[in-house]
Each structure stands twice: as structure tokens, then as C-alpha cells.
Amino acid sequence: LLDYDEHSVGSIVPWPGMFTQEQIEHDNDLRYGLAQEISQGSQALLQQGMETLSARLQGPEPDAVVFNPTSWARTDVASLPLPEGVSGPCQVCDEATDEVAPAQSTADGRLIFIAEDVPPLGYRRFRIEPAPAAQAAARAVPGDRIANGYFEVRVDQASGNLQISDLVAGRALVAEGGLPFNGLLRAGHQSTYGNGQYEVLPGRPLTVTVTSGPVATSLTIERAETPFVRTCITLYESLPWLEWTNVLDRSLMRHVPAREHSDLYFFSLPLALGPEELRLHIETGAGFLDPATDLLPGANGRGFSVQRVAALEEQDGYTALLGSRESFLVFAGSVLRAGPYPALQSGTLFAGAMGVAHEGQSKDKGVVPLQAGEPSAPNLHTFTYRLAAQATGFDPAAAARFGWELHSPLLARYLPGRRGSNALPPAGSFLTLDAPNVVVAELKRAAFGSQDDLILRLQETAGKPTRVAVRSAFPIREAWVASPTEEPQDEIAAEQPLVIDLAANAVITLRLRVDPASAASAAQE
Known part of the structure; x- marks a missing residue:
């Protein structure tokens, strides 16, 4: 806590004249270093877990x-x-x-x-294993269109504009005649707090490539003379969503002098929804909130930090889900960052991508270049988005799962060596829940106390009180409701299944004392 000074130095750009150049660089290095440490630590934990699991699933390569x-x-x-x-x-x-x-x-x-x-x-x-000779490999094909059973995507090769259709609902998803879908916008720091003006950056395609295969079809747009260097849109044959990645090159973004603070970059997402009685649903740490009804009077209602997914719902119930991985800011209707929540006049969302600054005002050396921390990172930045639809009304539990799946992809690993006598069966589950609106937010070893203790955090996602049955492959000997810092509080019956009551949008922490030696036989059963 002593290393950080809330928002005064962070976000790369310091408050003018409050800190020395050394303090600015130190703070930016700390923040960027912490992000790197968390990312690398998370990947190491995932790798360690997959190694442990694969050791119990030995099998002939590959x-x-x-x-x-x-x-x-x-x-x-x-x-x-x-x-x-x-x-x-x-x-x-x-x-x-x-x-x-x-x-x-x-x-x-x-x-x-x-x-x-x-x-x-x-x-x-x-x-x-090798596929039959009749199975075609992925190959480049001519064209400007991709489709699966759920969506169709077309690109205008002259302008780069995208058209997206929901094939199941039989309707267009992109509003025509306004901003380009997935266009790159740039707005100055002052304008996002003032008049909301922005510039649509040109992005004429240099090349459009379609790659078709038995699992996925992709459409890749390469651009020239713009920071927006690449978009790759992917449709999987049997999955009901489309995914795309945008790559921005920071080295091609304009230099921002200290007097202008920073530039903000957004992707425009004009959806063909509404305009009558549109509702925005924002996933937060406390569940989905509707800014029109859930904001306090006078609260800022322009830009929102989204946990994993935002949703726009029409009067007839048709809902578009937008999941985002690397960026978390969503603006409705404009890029303004201050003011009351507006009545939505269109289905246009703005996905905040990144801020860029090159200079700051120090108290010892005046205007100084910003070089430490994030500015020292690689120039290419990738942003991943996913789009899906709900035809019969907003379903918060399904929307929450949609967002979790984007952020928590399946993990795959080759197995080491030959199958051993203690191997687990070819498929199994270590823990299951019987309520679709309850998710496991965390499952890990306890930070202190017995090494046989696991910490299980459950979260309710649909905004309604729920009773959930928890079944574990690890026999539970003792169980407690615990504090957020894992201290056991109220002991509960260690039954199979473990029955837990959650309040609406609640997170509950459980401390479970398990018998890990019996896990293999329990998974077999």
C-alpha cells in the first residue's frame, strides 16, 4: 500500500507538478511490473496445475x-x-x-x-491421430464472407466496413449509415470530459484473407498507414458466437504533448438494436446492473468498468452480448466519461481500448518524457472480443457463463509417457454444482492452516436467492462458512452433496477439509 498513491501518479500521466520525474517513473514501473508479475504468476500456476493433472492421466503420446x-x-x-x-x-x-x-x-x-x-x-x-485422406486441411479461399450456422460476416474490401447477420434470428446485427462496426476512434482526454468529440481513424484494408477449415473459418483484415494494423474474425463450426481480435501498434499513434494529457482509443460497435426502450446490462463484481435503474441519483453514468460482459436488450427481448478480454471499459451512446446516464437513443457501444501519453509535467524538471512502465512495453497490443445473441430475453446466468468462458479458455496439454496403474479415468469432474446461476469463483488450497483444507468461493449471478448442491470428488470431512480472509466461522454439515444457500448476487467463502487420497476413486465413481 505504501508503494502506491491512489490515482495521483498512475495511469501513466501524473497530476501536473505534483511529483518529480524519478517518482513518476518509479510509480509507472511499479504498476506495470505488478501487472506483469500477476500475469506471469497466473500462467505459472496454470502450468503447475496442468502438470499435476497430466501426471495422473499418463497415456501413450500423442x-x-x-x-x-x-x-x-x-x-x-x-x-x-x-x-x-x-x-x-x-x-x-x-x-x-x-x-x-x-x-x-x-x-x-x-x-x-x-x-x-x-x-x-x-x-x-x-x-x-491422422485424419482420413478425405478431410480437407485449412486453406486460403477467395472471398469477403465467412459463416457458420449462427452468424455471417462480410467485409467491404474498399472501405473495410463489416456487416454481421444473426442467421438464427434472421436479422442484421450492425446498424447501417453511421459509424463503422469495429472502427477505431481517437478522442483527446479533454474531449472525453467535455464535448465528446472523436475522430474516426481511416482503416482501408490492405489485404483481406479468408481461411477455411474443418473446425474454424477466419477473415483477416490487414491495414496500412494506421495504428489499427490487423483484425481477425473467427467463426467455429459448432459454436454459437463470433470472436475477433484487434491489433493496435502504439508506435504508429500520434505524439501527445503534455498540454493535451493523453489520447483515448475506442472501438465503435453500432448494433442494430432499438432505439425504443433499450436496456444496458453491465456485469460488475456484484452481478448485472442496469444503469437506468441501479445508479444512485447524480452518480456518474457514462463509462462503465465491465467485469467480463455487457448486454444490450431490446423491448422484444432480443439481446446482444459483448464479451471483452483485455479491455474493460464500455461507453453507451458516446465517449463522454462524465455526466448522468443518458437515455439510449441507439444501440451503439464504444469499447475503450487504451490511453496513450508521451509527456508529463513534473515538479522538478518541467515537461518530461514518459518512458518507464507501460510505454516501455512491446508496441503491439491485442484486444479480444466475442459477440453472441439471446433471442428470448436477457438471461444473466447464461450471460455470466458467456463472459467466464471468454476469460477462462479450456486448457490443453499433451500427456507424458505411458499410462500408469494409478491413472484417472479418461473423463471426470472434481466438483459440480446443480444451479446454473451459481459459479465457482475460486477453488484453491487454503493460505494457512491444514494442507488438507480447500477454499471454495461461490457466486450467485442471476440476482436471486438460490440453494445449490455441491458435489466434490474429494470426500469432505469438515466444512465451515469462512470469512473473505479464509478464517473458519460457522461449521456446517459435511454432507455429500454439500447444500449451500446464497443470497442474490452474493459471494460466499467455504473452507473445506478434504481427503485428497480418496480423490482418484471418487472421480472414478
Whole structure:
């Protein structure tokens, strides 16, 4: 806490004249370093967990295990490095069901496939094998259109404008005649607090490439003479959403002098919804909130920090879901960052991407360049988004799962060596819940006390009181409701299943004393 001085120095740009150049650089280094430390630490924990799991799932190479880190059964894309010694098209065989599915190699040296019905907080084993000669490999094809059974995407090769259609609902998703969908906007710091003006940056495509394969079809737009260097849109054959990544090059963004503070970059997302009685649903740490009804009188209602997903709902119930991974700011109707929540006149959302500053006003050296911390990071920044639809009304539990799945992809790893006598079965779950509106927010070893204690945090996502049954592959010997800092408080019956009551939007912490030695036999059962 002593290292940070709330918002006075952070966000790269210091408050004018309050700090020395050394203090500015120190603070920016700390903040950027902390973000790097958290990212690297998280990846190390995931790697360690997958190594532990795969050691109990030994199998002949090139077998692989796919782990589902979410608390519901899931069909989603899995990704592995291309297996050594395998040439030509591949397929995967589910070792629990013997069902076969196609796999597809990607340009960056990965093998992707759709892993069907991976158990909640569990795993499924797959065998990688050569595909029949009739299966086509991924290939570049001419055109400006991609589609699956759910969405169609077209790009105008002259302007770069996108058109997106919901094939199930039979309707266009992009509003015509206004801002381009997924266009890059730049707004000065002062304008986002004043008149809300912005500039649409030109982004004429240099090349448009369509790649078609048995698992996924992608449309890649490469641009020239703009910071907006690339967009890649992907549709998976059996998944009901579209995903795209945008790549921005910081080195191509204009220099911002100290007197202008910073530039803010946004992606425009004009959705063909409304305009009558549009409702915005923002996922927060306390569940989904509707700014029109849930903000306090006089509260700022312009830009929102979104946990994982935002939703726009029409009067007839049709709802568009927008998930975002790297960026978390969503603005409705304009890029203004201050003022009351406006009555929505259109379905246009603005996804805040990044702020850029090059100079700051120090108290010892006047205007100084900002070089430490984030400005020293690689120039290319990637932003990932996902779009889906709900046809019959906003479903907060399904929307929450949609956001969790974007942030918590399936984890895949090749198995080491031959199968051992203590191996787990080819598919299994370590923990299940029977309420779709309750998710496992955290499952980990306790930070102190017995090494047999696990901390389980549950969150209710639909805004309604819920009773949930928790079934664990690890036999539970004792159980407590715990404080947020893991201290056991009220002991509860260690039954199987464990029955827990949650208030609307509540998070509850449980401390469970388990018998890890019995986990393998419990998973088998």
C-alpha cells in the first residue's frame, strides 16, 4: 500500500507538478511490473496445475488432456502445439466415448479442435491421430464472407466496413449509415470530459484473407498507414458466437504533448438494436446492473468498468452480448466519461481500448518524457472480443457463463509417457454444482492452516436467492462458512452433496477439509 498513491501518479500521466520525474517513473514501473508479475504468476500456476493433472492421466503420446476451469460442462475450442512427427490433417478421438472430431492446424503452429462436453471443473482425454485422406486441411479461399450456422460476416474490401447477420434470428446485427462496426476512434482526454468529440481513424484494408477449415473459418483484415494494423474474425463450426481480435501498434499513434494529457482509443460497435426502450446490462463484481435503474441519483453514468460482459436488450427481448478480454471499459451512446446516464437513443457501444501519453509535467524538471512502465512495453497490443445473441430475453446466468468462458479458455496439454496403474479415468469432474446461476469463483488450497483444507468461493449471478448442491470428488470431512480472509466461522454439515444457500448476487467463502487420497476413486465413481 505504501508503494502506491491512489490515482495521483498512475495511469501513466501524473497530476501536473505534483511529483518529480524519478517518482513518476518509479510509480509507472511499479504498476506495470505488478501487472506483469500477476500475469506471469497466473500462467505459472496454470502450468503447475496442468502438470499435476497430466501426471495422473499418463497415456501413450500423442494423447492430450483438456481441462475445463469453469464449474459447468462445456463444449469449446481447445488448442495445442502441433504434435511432433505428425504431418497432414489430424483428428481427435474422445477416449471416453470413442467419438471422432476433426482438428485443424493454424498459421501460428497450433492444433485446434472442438472438445465436446468437458465435465465441470474436470477433464477429458483425447487421442490425436491422422485424419482420413478425405478431410480437407485449412486453406486460403477467395472471398469477403465467412459463416457458420449462427452468424455471417462480410467485409467491404474498399472501405473495410463489416456487416454481421444473426442467421438464427434472421436479422442484421450492425446498424447501417453511421459509424463503422469495429472502427477505431481517437478522442483527446479533454474531449472525453467535455464535448465528446472523436475522430474516426481511416482503416482501408490492405489485404483481406479468408481461411477455411474443418473446425474454424477466419477473415483477416490487414491495414496500412494506421495504428489499427490487423483484425481477425473467427467463426467455429459448432459454436454459437463470433470472436475477433484487434491489433493496435502504439508506435504508429500520434505524439501527445503534455498540454493535451493523453489520447483515448475506442472501438465503435453500432448494433442494430432499438432505439425504443433499450436496456444496458453491465456485469460488475456484484452481478448485472442496469444503469437506468441501479445508479444512485447524480452518480456518474457514462463509462462503465465491465467485469467480463455487457448486454444490450431490446423491448422484444432480443439481446446482444459483448464479451471483452483485455479491455474493460464500455461507453453507451458516446465517449463522454462524465455526466448522468443518458437515455439510449441507439444501440451503439464504444469499447475503450487504451490511453496513450508521451509527456508529463513534473515538479522538478518541467515537461518530461514518459518512458518507464507501460510505454516501455512491446508496441503491439491485442484486444479480444466475442459477440453472441439471446433471442428470448436477457438471461444473466447464461450471460455470466458467456463472459467466464471468454476469460477462462479450456486448457490443453499433451500427456507424458505411458499410462500408469494409478491413472484417472479418461473423463471426470472434481466438483459440480446443480444451479446454473451459481459459479465457482475460486477453488484453491487454503493460505494457512491444514494442507488438507480447500477454499471454495461461490457466486450467485442471476440476482436471486438460490440453494445449490455441491458435489466434490474429494470426500469432505469438515466444512465451515469462512470469512473473505479464509478464517473458519460457522461449521456446517459435511454432507455429500454439500447444500449451500446464497443470497442474490452474493459471494460466499467455504473452507473445506478434504481427503485428497480418496480423490482418484471418487472421480472414478
